[in-house]
Amino acid sequence: ILISVDTLRADHLGTYGYAKPTSPNLDAFAREAQVFENALAQGSDTVNSCSSLLTGFFPHETKSTEVHALPLEVETLPEMLASHGYATVAVVSNYVLRSSQGFSQG
Structure with a gap:
């Protein structure tokens, strides 16, 4: 399963340390999934x-x-x-x- 979200800010997700509960379901999924810390886009759009x-x-x-x-x-x-x-x-x-x-x- 590949989940790709366009224009999502990692710095506003609990998985990446954001203190506010903005993404509880995604955070729960991430605890059981492969999470990538560094990714580079191949294009600007x-x-x-x-x-x-x-x-x-x-x-x-x-x-x-x-x-x-x-x-x-x-x-x-x-x-x-x-x-x-x-x-x-x-x-x-x-x-x-x-x-x-x-x-x-x-």
């Missing part, structure tokens, strides 16, 4: 960062920086998993990660 996350390529390699989308010819991790018999699902609420932008692949 959601489309480029998610393109890299789903493909393993830098944004310029997928051309997402040029077309501001994930090109259909670029294979994604969900597509690779599906080709090996895994069922994949994405629950997305961010308007820039639309099917028309190539983010429903796999």
Whole structure:
């Protein structure tokens, strides 16, 4: 399970030491999960960062920086998993990660 949240501030989460109870459910989940202390985005916006996350390529390699989308010819991790018999699902609420932008692949 991969949970990715766009524009979430780590410094306002209990998991990372914030004193106010802003994230009790996420904090409880984090106690049982792998938590990453340092992460670097491969792009300065959601489309480029998610393109890299789903493909393993830098944004310029997928051309997402040029077309501001994930090109259909670029294979994604969900597509690779599906080709090996895994069922994949994405629950997305961010308007820039639309099917028309190539983010429903796999």
